[in-house]
Amino acid sequence: MxxxxxxxxxxxxxxxxxxxxxxxxxxxxxxxxxxxxxVIELPLPPVAPSLETGACTLDINPRKTGCIQRELGDYEFQAGDFSPDGNHIIVNVKFVGAPKAPDPASIYDGEQLILVKADGTTFNNGDTWKCLSCAVPEGQQKLLDPQRDYPHVFRSGDKALWGHNVLDCNGHQLASDECTAQDTHIYPIYWAVIQDGVEKNGAPRELRLHPDDIHFGWSSFTNSGGQNTFFGRLQFNANPETGNILAPRYELVDVNLLxxxxxxxxxxxxxxxxxxxxxxxxxxxxxxxxxxxxxxxxxxxxxxxxxxxxxxxxxxxxxxxxxxxxxxxxxxxxxxxxxxxxxxxxxxxxxxxxxxxxxxxxxxxxxxxxxxxxxxxxxxxxxxxxxxxxxxxxxxxxxxxxxxxxxxxxxxxxxxxxxxxxxxxxxxxxxxxxxxxxxxxxxxxxxxxxxxxxxxxxxxxxxxxxxxxxxxxxTSRTPQPVPPVFDVPDQLPWATPFPPGSNFPKDSQRLVAGSYTLRGRISGHAIVKLTSSTSDQSRGYDTVAVNYTNYADVEGYILNGWEKVTSTILLPNPWDTLVDWYSDIEETGVVSATKRTSPDGFHLQIDAVANIFNATGTLTTTINGVQYKQPANGT
Known part of the structure; x- marks a missing residue:
């Protein structure tokens, strides 16, 4: 410890x-x-030596309650939050090496949702974990969504968010012995959107459960690489008649565009x-x-x-x-x-x-x-x-x-x-x-x-x-009571209602290309020039140049100097960007600092998904004599 x-x-x-x-x-x-x-490490199910069928042997797990894979993979392991009693943590794992059916241990296979003990005790079978989703009958998990990230326990303790699914234990606490596979249902989450005049399930990502167990927040990518965020209410529909998921489902309704x-x-x-x-x-x-x-x-x-x-x-x-x-x-x-x-x-x-x-x-x-x-x-x-x-x-x-x-x-x-x-x-x-x-x-x-x-x-x-x-x-803290949850309305006063088929509003506030002045809140000013490589200035800009003269927004932090950056998206990949960066800024007053590129500038190409640093030239910030240099390429 x-x-x-x-x-x-x-x-x-x-x-x-x-x-x-x-x-x-x-x-x-x-x-x-x-x-x-x-700080301690909590035990997990044992690791299988390979992915082969039957690799999870009795020598590795004598109780025949499954083995997990050694490699991380994409979203195949992810920890969530605590059960209401604070003694269990919900986790998404990938079981591998299970024997073939009809061996009872065959249920410990694939991506599953488990609870892990956090208090040093074990479940009745001697394990420090319990599988919540293993062996749930097929009829009780119709059209299970393959997205199973960001697990969360509902405040009620009898349900769990599992990616784009809700696992429901029929009123029993997830950690209790009464919560069995036979009592468990897993329902997909459905967000109705209209595409080409047809209703279908949308593409929410990173769903987050509101503490009231009723509302959700989520993000969703656009086709151009942007992102929007939403807030809505969860509503169960046992017999849906529209859309492309015609099975009992939890629906996201009363959707707000944030x-x-x-x-x-x-x-x-x-x-x-x-x-x-x-x-x-x-x-x-x-x-x-x-x-x-x-x-x-x-x-x-x-x-x-x-x-x-x-x-x-x-x-x-x-x-x-x-x-x-x-x-x-x-x-x-x-x-x-x-x-x-x-x-x-x-x-x-x-x-x-x-x-x-x-x-x-x-x-x-x-x-x-x-x-x-x-x-x-x-x-x-x-x-x-x-x-x-x-x-x-x-x-x-x-x-x-x-x-x-x-x-x-x-x-x-x-x-x-x-x-x-x-x-x-x-x-x-x-x-x-x-x-x-x-x-x-x-x-x-x-x-x-x-x-x-x-x-x-x-x-x-x-x-x-x-x-x-x-x-x-x-260790120095004492348990605190859980305060009431805020009564959040279905429609947030400052957000935009977004029923199925809505169009995204156009942003009329975005700056257009041109020359501007920004006055410092304390002193000085900055001359700002936004330019575009296209002749249509209303389509945006790809270069920002700034010149600071005694500029200060906070007392004692005075900026002088200049900075110019050009950004190019390297299509067809909207996430891949090249920036050509030139900077020579000095800050005086409370600190003595500089932010400078090498004479030939700093040129960085990076993919927002891959995150591999690759640059020529240098960008260095120095604060009171301490230099902060860019990462080495590939690191």
Whole structure:
């Protein structure tokens, strides 16, 4: 066991952080002190030596309750959240090596949903896990959807979200002995959309369950590589008559498009003057809900140049607040049920993004065309740099950037802070607030060995499994009561109703090509020029050039210099982007900092799906003499 007794040193430099924001809270308390955290690895079913039928032998599993595969694969392992009692965690696994039917052990085959004990006890058969979906009769899982990621337990404890399915145990708690395969039904989730005049099931992704067990949030890609986000209500239909899934199903109805045409852009123009809107609603990717469900958590427009953060918006009032501010990248996130804490998977501490985002309080102007590239550099293919960070509910502020949950350890192979083990989505709190669960994957494949200087590690897990399930106990805390869930309306006042067949509204606020001025909130100005390679200026732009003169949005952070970036999408792949970047910015006052490219510029090509860094030239940020350089190609 390993104990965390001090926070990770997450400050960039003394005084280099944004002062505490008071947009939502009138009296923000001082940051909490670090607390003790005990981190352990939880046991999973044993690993099969191969994928061959019968490879899961009695020697490996004497109870004949299944073996799982060693490799991670795509979404074949994923941890979810806790059961209401806090003693069980829901997990998606892939069983392999089962014997042929009619052997009773043949049911432990393929992608399945299990519960894992989190309290050191076992189920009645002696296992630390229980399969929820194995052996469910075919008639009780008609048209099971193959998408089975992001498992979540309903607050009621008798149902589970399993990708695009709902597993229902007929009123029994999932962890109880009464929840058997014979009592279980698995229903597909159906989102009615109209394509070419025909109703069919839509393509939601990363479904997130609202704490009220009734509403859902989700994202969905567009054909051009963009993304929209939605909110709707879950409704059971035992006898559907329309669409392409004619079986008992849970339907997403009363759908909201999370879009307000009056507040859609962080940057707008009035004449030739650019204005920055901190209350803009730009929900790029939905990441879940607050613990009581009063806020939607999302990744949206950047608040500072190249700094990808997580924001929250109130479901009724539409008030927006920024949750994270560290220059590194934040993505998966989960709140405690009382809203007092959240845990985020973040690259802070790795310095992965600092070469482009380390200089604070640069307005998000070049982000008009670079945001996809900035978000893509956080990974190196299958090597990720996320670690779990515990932050209080008020978020990053001042020099407070939270506490790394798994900071303590010697960094050796298999240690809780072994850098070769990368945090994945999603972490979660137990309902009483005393435990956190998260999972990790070890780097494999092209991202180690060969020309890449980083070595291929050998997993120390049972069977050399490439993934592990981690439990963090917040040992100084006492169990807290679960507060009431916020009564969220079906139609959010600031969102756009989106019944089947709706068209996406056109965005009239987006900046068009031209020359503009942005006045600093404290001093100075920036001259901004947006240009396009096409003659039709209304179709957008691919180059942003900015010249700063004594520009300051925050007292004591003064910018001078210039930056110019051109972005080219390398069709036919809408995710593959080339940026040609030139920068020479100096920041004075509280800090002495520069952000500079080499004389020939910085030229980065990166695929947002593959995340393989490949650049020529350099981009370097220096803060008080500390240099932050870009990753080496291929790393």
């Amino acid at each position: 390993h104990f965390v007794t001090a926070s990770l040193a997450l400050n960039i430099i003394a005084g280099a952080a944004l002062p505490a924001r008071k947009a939502l809270y009138y009296d923000i308390p001082p940051p909490p002190s670090p607390e003790p955290i005990e 879009y307000d045409p009056a507040r859609s852009q962080r940057l707008t123009a009035k004449g030739k003057k650019i204005m920055i809107h901190d209350d803009a609603i730009g929900i790029g990717e939905l990441r879940g809900f607050s613990g009581t469900g009063d806020e939607i958590i999302y990744i949206g427009p950047t608040w500072e140049a190249n700094n990808i953060d997580v924001s929250a918006i109130h479901v009724v009032t539409g008030v927006v607040r920024r949750l994270t501010e560290h220059p590194e990248y934040t993505d998966p996130i989960a709140f405690s049920v009382d809203n007092k804490w959240f845990v985020a998977m973040d690259t802070r501490g790795s310095n992965r993004q600092m070469f482009m985002s380390g200089m604070r309080h640069i307005p998000p102007l070049i982000d008009l065309i670079t945001v996809t590239v900035a978000s893509s550099t956080r990974n190196n293919g299958n090597r990720r740099f996320f670690q779990p960070i515990l932050i209080d509910g008020y978020g990053d502020r001042g020099d407070y950037f939270g506490q790394q949950v798994n900071a303590e350890g010697d960094g050796s192979a298999g240690a809780v802070n072994d850098p070769n083990w990368n945090g994945r989505a999603d972490p979660a709190f137990s309902h009483d607030g005393t435990k956190i669960v998260y999972w990790q994957a070890i780097v494999t494949g092209r991202e180690c060995g060969g020309l890449n200087p980083l070595p291929c590690p050998v997993p120390t897990t049972q069977g050399q499994r490439e993934y592990r399930l981690m439990l963090a106990r917040l």
